[in-house]
Amino acid sequence: MNEKIFLDESLQKIYKPSDFREIGHQLVDMLADHLSQVQSNREQPVLKFQDPEKELAYWKDDISSNNSIIDFYQKILDRSIHVHHPRYMGHQVAVPSVISSLSGLMVDMLSNGTGVYEMGMASNALEKIVTDFVAKKIGYEANASGFLTSGGTLANLTALLAARKAKSPGSVWENGHDQKLAVLVSEEAHYCIDRAARILGFGSEGIIKVPADEYYKINTSLLKEYLENAKNKGLTVIALVGCASSTSTGSYDDLNELASFASANNLWFHIDGAHGGGVVFSEKYKHLAKGIEKADSVVIDFHKMLLTPSLNTALIFRKSEESYKTFEQKAQYLWDSQQSREWYNSGKRTFECTKLMMSLKVYSNIKMYGEEVFERNIDRLYDLGKTFSRMIENREGFELLIPPEANIVNFRYKNISENDLNSLNSRIREELVLSGKFYIVQTMIGEDRYLRTSIMNPLTEEQDFESLLDEIERIANAIHNNI
Ligand SMILES: Cc1ncc(COP(=O)(O)O)c(C=O)c1O
Numbered sequence: 171m172n173e174k175i176f177l178d179e180s181l182q183k184i185y186k187p188s189d190f191r192e193i194g195h196q197l198v199d200m201l202a203d204h205l206s207q208v209q210s211n212r213e214q215p216v217l218k219f220q221d222p223e224k225e226l227a228y229w230k231d232d233i234s235s236n237n238s239i240i241d242f243y244q245k246i247l248d249r250s251i252h253v254h255h256p257r258y259m260g261h262q263v264a265v266p267s268v269i270s271s272l273s274g275l276m277v278d279m280l281s282n283g284t285g286v287y288e289m290g291m292a293s294n295a296l297e298k299i300v301t302d303f304v305a306k307k308i309g310y311e312a313n314a315s316g317f318l319t320s321g322g323t324l325a326n327l328t329a330l331l332a333a334r335k336a337k338s339p340g341s342v343w344e345n346g347h348d349q350k351l352a353v354l355v356s357e358e359a360h361y362c363i364d365r366a367a368r369i370l371g372f373g374s375e376g377i378i379k380v381p382a383d384e385y386y387k388i389n390t391s392l393l394k395e396y397l398e399n400a401k402n403k404g405l406t407v408i409a410l411v412g413c414a415s416s417t418s419t420g421s422y423d424d425l426n427e428l429a430s431f432a433s434a435n436n437l438w439f440h441i442d443g444a445h446g447g448g449v450v451f452s453e454k455y456k457h458l459a460k461g462i463e464k465a466d467s468v469v470i471d472f473h474k475m476l477l478t479p480s481l482n483t484a485l486i487f488r489k490s491e492e493s494y495k496t497f498e499q500k501a502q503y504l505w506d507s508q509q510s511r512e513w514y515n516s517g518k519r520t521f522e523c524t525k526l527m528m529s530l531k532v533y534s535n536i537k538m539y540g541e542e543v544f545e546r547n548i549d550r551l552y553d554l555g556k557t558f559s560r561m562i563e564n565r566e567g568f569e570l571l572i573p574p575e576a577n578i579v580n581f582r583y584k585n586i587s588e589n590d591l592n593s594l595n596s597r598i599r600e601e602l603v604l605s606g607k608f609y610i611v612q613t614m615i616g617e618d619r620y621l622r623t624s625i626m627n628p629l630t631e632e633q634d635f636e637s638l639l640d641e642i643e644r645i646a647n648a649i650h651n652n653i
Pocket residue numbers: 262320321322323324360362415416417442443444445471481483
């Protein structure tokens with residue numbers, strides 16, 4: 171006789187609708203209050219910095235305490251950085267719109283796996299609508315298509331896998347490497363391109379970094395020489411990667427020049443537009459990415475300039491069929507044939523098997539605020555970058571690195587007769603972060619340390635920049651006077 175099995179009470183309660191309703195309402199109220207506070211009171215900290223070991227100890231204690239789950243959420247809120255604070259100007263993370271965050275709640279509740287059609291009917295359809303929309307904005311013709319994937323890093327790797335498939339003389343997928351392959355890219359490219367090339371098995375030699383000019387754009391006059399040198403070393407260069415824009419300075423490579431060079435030399439032309447590719451939505455700024463429509467593949471992060479929570483990246487191919495060739499592998503339990511090219515089985519083209527229903531978060535932005543919302547956001551943030559850079563130029567004691575093309579502004583303080591500007595600016599940033607009044611980052615430009623701001627929040631105002639510069643000046647004086 172079969173032994174009767176019982177559903178344990180502890181399992182019954184994990185799906186209690188009343189818990190979902192009650193806790194959910196409280197959580198939503200808490201987050202709505204948070205939004206209202208950060209918008210109305212700029213004096214609140216952007217973050218309350220804590221030493222990592224102390225933070226770890228705090229949570230080790232918490233797990234055995236019997237505080238309520240709402241107390242726990244409150245503590246998470248208190249102990250996290252607040253990107254919705256208008257004085258958050260640090261790393262390139264979008265300030266998600268209300269509707270895209272709420273869509274995230276739905277995404278996590280439904281938890282559709284998305285890789286195959288039935289496991290995400292709605293999300294696969296929305297994904298096609300969203301990615302077709304991006305393809306159109308890029309300026310691609312009708313046979314372009316793409317998908318959403320988990321972040322720019324993974325999307326760049328996936329694009330380079332497609333490039334290898336298309337341009338490598340042998341089939342690395344089937345036979346492994348029998349040639350030394352390589353990619354050409356600006357020395358200013360994000361480190362994930364270097365990482366991708368190494369993961370692809372190209373080794374240090376296979377990532378050829380072309381020097382940038384004084385505006386941190388790839389120096390196109392050197393491409394021929396670098397390609398020739400690579401050939402002479404026995405390397406087969408398969409791809410050229412353009413930055414739109416670079417991470418450190420927000421500089422756009424000359425994409426038209428790169429496209430011509432790639433085409434003349436039979437290279438796959440990929441554009442890393444994780445940060446600045448969003449300009450395709452803007453009439454005012456799309457000129458920065460002129461030539462983007464000539465690329466074989468383009469990456470654009472919705473979770474950077476486009477108001478969507480992390481991670482959410484579009485990878486679009488000029489020729490749809492290329493995207494289906496990347497992973498030629500049988501997964502019998504998922505779909506009948508790898509050869510057929512249905513848009514609705516998104517796992518055929520992505521690295522991920524199970525994938526978040528990312529499309530909801532993008533689609534809901536378009537549905538609720540209209541497609542113009544992306545353009546408005548790009549215009550506002552890029553305009554703010556220009557405003558801030560002018561304020562820096564006009565203020566004594568501050569030095570602007572270059573006039574920014576994007577919303578990334580690098581500058582340093584150099585008023586006080588201080589020999590070691592690197593350590594001065596490093597200390598300024600440290601003090602700023604510890605004070606919690608602003609969040610900015612720093613970067614090395616050659617041997618020099620610069621303060622770096624990415625203006626991500628459209629609610630940031632000129633007054634916030636003024637206060638930031640005042641605060642930097644105050645900290646620098648205090649350091650100088652040894653206070
Ligand atoms: C130009 C560029 N490419 C790629 C990435 C990596 O993207 P993700 O953080 O979405 O993996 C970044 C991140 O800042 C970036 O600025």
